[in-house]
Amino acid sequence: xASRSSAIVRVTLGELMRVLPSARFGLAPGPxxxxxxxxxxxxxxxxLGPAFVKLGQLISVRPDxxxxxxxxxxxxxxxxxxxxxxxxxxxxxxxxxGAEPEVLFATFENEPLAAASIAQVHRAxxxxxxxxxxxxxxxxxxxxxxxVVRPGAAASILSDVEVVRRMALRFAGTRVTRRFDPVAxxxxxxxxxxxxxxxxxxxxxxxRFSFDFRDxxxxxxxRIVWTRSTSQVLTMEFITGxxxxxxxxxxxxxxxxKGLAIHGATAFMRQVFVYGRYHADLHxxxxxxxxxxxxxxxxxxxxGYLTPEERMNITQVMAALVYRDPDRALRYSEKLGVHVPPGxxxxxxxxxxxxxxxxxRPDGTRDFAHFGLGFLKLLGEHGVxxxxxxxxLIKSLATVEGVARALYPEIDIVSTAQPFTTRILGQAMGDPxxxxxxxxxxxxxxxxxxxx
Amino acid sequence: xxxxxxxxxxxxxxxxxxADEEIKAAIRRGMAEGPEGMAxxxxxxxxxxxxxxEEEKEQLxxxxxxxxxxxxxxxxxxxxxxxxxxxxxxxxxxxxxDNIEALLEAMLRKLGE
Ligand SMILES: Nc1ncnc2c1ncn2[C@@H]1O[C@H](COP(=O)(O)OP(=O)(O)OP(=O)(O)O)[C@@H](O)[C@H]1O
Numbered sequence: 001x002a003s004r005s006s007a008i009v010r011v012t013l014g015e016l017m018r019v020l021p022s023a024r025f026g027l028a029p030g031p032x033x034x035x036x037x038x039x040x041x042x043x044x045x046x047x048l049g050p051a052f053v054k055l056g057q058l059i060s061v062r063p064d065x066x067x068x069x070x071x072x073x074x075x076x077x078x079x080x081x082x083x084x085x086x087x088x089x090x091x092x093x094x095x096x097x098g099a100e101p102e103v104l105f106a107t108f109e110n111e112p113l114a115a116a117s118i119a120q121v122h123r124a125x126x127x128x129x130x131x132x133x134x135x136x137x138x139x140x141x142x143x144x145x146x147x148v149v150r151p152g153a154a155a156s157i158l159s160d161v162e163v164v165r166r167m168a169l170r171f172a173g174t175r176v177t178r179r180f181d182p183v184a185x186x187x188x189x190x191x192x193x194x195x196x197x198x199x200x201x202x203x204x205x206x207x208r209f210s211f212d213f214r215d216x217x218x219x220x221x222x223r224i225v226w227t228r229s230t231s232q233v234l235t236m237e238f239i240t241g242x243x244x245x246x247x248x249x250x251x252x253x254x255x256x257x258k259g260l261a262i263h264g265a266t267a268f269m270r271q272v273f274v275y276g277r278y279h280a281d282l283h284x285x286x287x288x289x290x291x292x293x294x295x296x297x298x299x300x301x302x303x304g305y306l307t308p309e310e311r312m313n314i315t316q317v318m319a320a321l322v323y324r325d326p327d328r329a330l331r332y333s334e335k336l337g338v339h340v341p342p343g344x345x346x347x348x349x350x351x352x353x354x355x356x357x358x359x360x361r362p363d364g365t366r367d368f369a370h371f372g373l374g375f376l377k378l379l380g381e382h383g384v385x386x387x388x389x390x391x392x393l394i395k396s397l398a399t400v401e402g403v404a405r406a407l408y409p410e411i412d413i414v415s416t417a418q419p420f421t422t423r424i425l426g427q428a429m430g431d432p433x434x435x436x437x438x439x440x441x442x443x444x445x446x447x448x449x450x451x452x
Numbered sequence: 453x454x455x456x457x458x459x460x461x462x463x464x465x466x467x468x469x470x471a472d473e474e475i476k477a478a479i480r481r482g483m484a485e486g487p488e489g490m491a492x493x494x495x496x497x498x499x500x501x502x503x504x505x506e507e508e509k510e511q512l513x514x515x516x517x518x519x520x521x522x523x524x525x526x527x528x529x530x531x532x533x534x535x536x537x538x539x540x541x542x543x544x545x546x547x548x549x550d551n552i553e554a555l556l557e558a559m560l561r562k563l564g565e
Contacts, residue, residue, distance in 0.1 A: 096558065097554070097557075097558045097561070098557075098558040098559070098560075098561030098562040098565070099558070099561055132547070133540075133543045133544050133546065133547040134540065134543055200551070204544070207543075207544060207547060211536075211540045211543075214536075224547070226547045226548070226550040226551040226554065227550045227551070227553065227554045228554065229551060229554070230551075230554070230555065230558075422500075
């Protein structure tokens, strides 16, 4: 373990040395210097393997705690790693099921479809039909994607988490970590990694999303084949489509990108406001558009949860955004756990007001990412701790905006939220207790007659 | 839930065809502004809501007429979310059983080796 921590230090120092000239040996202006350091860190994380790649992904969703340069750099982190030889993947499957892939499936392709930090994906076809938790039966011969945890990934990741935890403890309280609590970050990191190492968790989330979107034919989620899944292997319906990064090809094939952008953003709002469960790991590689003009969500590694009360408060914050009302935004953020210390309320409100006024693009649509990320940064500057759920939601909304804009540049993400916020506020007004409070006496009398 | 509430208001509005002038004015304003107008502040929101209730009332009238003609009425065909939820939980349980069965089969295969 000691040798692993020295390896980590060696790799990181090595990458830092490489960027020294572009940081002009520490003499370059702040942003240039920070960008150079960020690049070095990103490169070392990529070299240090899966645990660090995940850590980088976590940093990329915490603009409240890390510099803009570091967040931007980590967002661009490459998750593409060399593929594990087919024999090793086949060995995992054989160990898990006590049978060779050819016994379990009608066909199994040794050439991987994709290799990511934790798992590798292979194509196969079903030997027999399977009735999934939700949706239509998958016939025998149906194409599936078999996602397999890379052998040794769990052990190496868990031991890296330990090393990182020890380093975090050492750094805690030093000047480097003034702005955040490294131990809390590592704990969050360990929890994320734990979840991703058991693929059944992801499968259950996928089923739940299929159900939530049961009446929306435009949203597709791969059906899970539970008879061919374990904690290390997840078999699911194969989705044919294009990644958002291959949009030009999709467009050429006649996919309605504008329609899908609006629908996709609306679907996300529905997850947030109606179900209180949302896909929090959206990035262009996890979303497909299909030739049938549907949006397919892949990879449910990170899911955010909201209680009905949180949903109501978030609705109010969104309404504040629509009405450009900083007081309201702060009041309801407070209920979501954002506590601004008394001495800072004024400057935070002023800063928020400026953000609300400045979130319009030249084409007149609102820029949520600018507002949301700016708000997190503002809170950070005033020493306000941000509840991780709050940060995750804002980051996810900003990502949805980015993704939707890739499909359709003129989209206004805030207005896609409006029907939901209006409806939820209307629903709250429809709450019998609130109605009684609000309606004039005569109407109340009429209501009483009707309800008795 | 919202549908029920709207239905309730619509029923109320329907049984009060002589709705007072204030509500009628709110409905007119709400109709004129359209759904976007609801973002104009609390009063505009209430106007918008009034207009939505008015629309629901018209739908209710049509439903009542349809039922009188012996036709099916849309709102009564909607599936019950609570029932759907139970259906999903049962399906999820079936998924888990499938998964456990697969684990057992794997163990048996390994024992047989
Ligand atoms: N059901 C599927 N149908 C088609 N392709 C799939 C399917 N599942 C996964 N893939 C392909 O495999 C790639 C990796 O899958 P996935 O994102 O689930 O892996 P991961 O290890 O969780 O990746 P990440 O590190 O990004 O979280 C996807 O980008 C996609 O190209």
